[in-house]
Amino acid sequence: MVKADVQLDAKGLSCPMPIVKTKKAMSNLVDGQILEIQSTDKGSKADLPAWSESVGHQYIGVTEEDGVLFHYIRKCSNDTVVEKTYEPTISIEQIEERAKNGGLILDVREEAEYAFGHINGAKSIPMGDLDEHLDELDKDQEIYVVCRTGKRSDLAAQKLAKAGFTKVYNVLPGMTNWQGDLTKTI
Amino acid sequence: MSNKVAIIASNGGLFDAYKVFNIATAAAASDKEVEIFFTFEGLNLIHKQAMQALSMPEGKEFMAEGFAKANVPSIPELVEMAQELGVKFIACQMTMDIMGLTKEDFIDGIDVGGAVTFLEYAKDASPTLTF
Numbered sequence: 001m002v003k004a005d006v007q008l009d010a011k012g013l014s015c016p017m018p019i020v021k022t023k024k025a026m027s028n029l030v031d032g033q034i035l036e037i038q039s040t041d042k043g044s045k046a047d048l049p050a051w052s053e054s055v056g057h058q059y060i061g062v063t064e065e066d067g068v069l070f071h072y073i074r075k076c077s078n079d080t081v082v083e084k085t086y087e088p089t090i091s092i093e094q095i096e097e098r099a100k101n102g103g104l105i106l107d108v109r110e111e112a113e114y115a116f117g118h119i120n121g122a123k124s125i126p127m128g129d130l131d132e133h134l135d136e137l138d139k140d141q142e143i144y145v146v147c148r149t150g151k152r153s154d155l156a157a158q159k160l161a162k163a164g165f166t167k168v169y170n171v172l173p174g175m176t177n178w179q180g181d182l183t184k185t186i
Numbered sequence: 187m188s189n190k191v192a193i194i195a196s197n198g199g200l201f202d203a204y205k206v207f208n209i210a211t212a213a214a215a216s217d218k219e220v221e222i223f224f225t226f227e228g229l230n231l232i233h234k235q236a237m238q239a240l241s242m243p244e245g246k247e248f249m250a251e252g253f254a255k256a257n258v259p260s261i262p263e264l265v266e267m268a269q270e271l272g273v274k275f276i277a278c279q280m281t282m283d284i285m286g287l288t289k290e291d292f293i294d295g296i297d298v299g300g301a302v303t304f305l306e307y308a309k310d311a312s313p314t315l316t317f
Contacts, residue, residue: 012257013257014256014257014258015208015212016208016211016212017259019211019212019216020212020215020271022215023215023216023271047212051215051216054217055216055217
């Protein structure tokens with residue numbers, strides 16, 4: 001099971017109902033939350049990614065089980081450009097090599113985003129859960145904090161620095177620019 | 187990119203109604219501004235009585251079963267949804283005059299206008315669709 005904040009049952013409905021229901025459900029989510037849409041409409045495979053693209057949300061992926069499609073969409077209402085303040089940073093091309101030499105890639109995206117594709121060996125701790133999991137991290141290890149665009153990882157890196165971690169790097173620009181292989185856990 | 191979708195509904199059968207309202211609700215659910223201009227037989231689609239029993243094309247009556255199976259919403263349901271999503275309905279004044287209809291013959295919440303009303307709206311809409 002992929003973790004989502006809100007579930008929407010659109011099973012048995014045909015076009016355009018899954019889209020209409022998704023739009024309504026999405027308005028009750030806050031930025032960054034994930035909506036799971038359960039649908040039996042095969043057209044939703046093309047429609048929901050297209051809708052997300054057009055409205056500006058992040059379509060994460062789809063799984064299928066017993067004829068039911070489970071779509072995951074992360075709400076991005078206004079991806080305003082927030083200045084990234086944390087130093088030092090590291091480019092995404094460099095981290096795989098650095099991780100091989102003993103560093104840790106820390107993926108702070110939501111569990112669903114991680115499940116649909118992450119860098120092999122990356123550890124998952126969603127940004128919102130970081131405080132409770134600090135004891136799983138090693139202060140002597142280099143940590144490369146990655147998210148989708150570098151925004152959440154910037155905040156996470158600042159959190160880590162405050163908690164006394166000194167070898168922390170914010171990975172830029174983020175998974176949107178990752179060219180390597182993706183590992184899936186779905 | 188234009189955020190407006192303009193639709194002309196000029197036919198009055200059940201299939202026409204689905205084409206019009208499916209596209210309209212899908213566009214509105216994608217945060218588009220949508221306006222539909224109902225003209226000639228298209229007025230059926232928002233006529234209080236006519237919209238309840240729109241006809242299938244001759245020889246296609248067997249498809250009623252398919253509609254039920256696919257759990258397609260009824261036209262009145264789709265119309266309500268479209269209005270809830272902010273789709274604007276414009277009934278063509280000229281056609282209403284020809285047919286002897288008044289605003290009261292149509293569902294609530296519609297506007298009445300002429301060709302220029304639609305053209306003004308559609309001048310920067312993309313796409314403009316005709317059904």
